[in-house]
Amino acid sequence: MSWNKSTQEHVNNRWLLCSVAPLFLCSEAFMSKRTIQIGDEIQRILGEVIQTEMKDPRIGFVTVTGVTVTPDLLRANVRVSIMGDDEQRKAVMQVLERAKGFLRRRVGEELTLRQVPELRLHLDTSLDHAIRIGELLNQIEAERRANPPKLDEPSEGAPQRSNTDSV
16 A cells, blocks of 8 residues: 555544543554554455364354554554354354464465564454444434424423513
């Protein structure tokens, strides 16, 4: 990936994301363009390997949502999103943990680095939180449609203004 305007926008978007996300997920704000590029490449490689080369039937819908690489390039924090209930997620995380050696070897085959980063897998639940927030907003909207606020009448406890009051 070359350093161009879209790369700069990518870095700026990550900076914005990091300003509102937990700090351990967002060391990206302090990453160099090289570590960002390596993280993006590892994310691409892992996504392809998990979807096409891993044959375990327990692996269903797994998405690599992000990779942050430490400045010394020795560790890569890999965030994965897994669709399913808690038991399925635990089972898939166990499968991925057991396959870390295979995943690391495949990353090493595709990247030319002096040392392949150690992969640390983290379950990304941000999608669950986003879905929950969407459900709550839809619920509030449905309640407002069922019981619209009455704007013509003053609300309870609000002071009543008379026409003789002057400012």
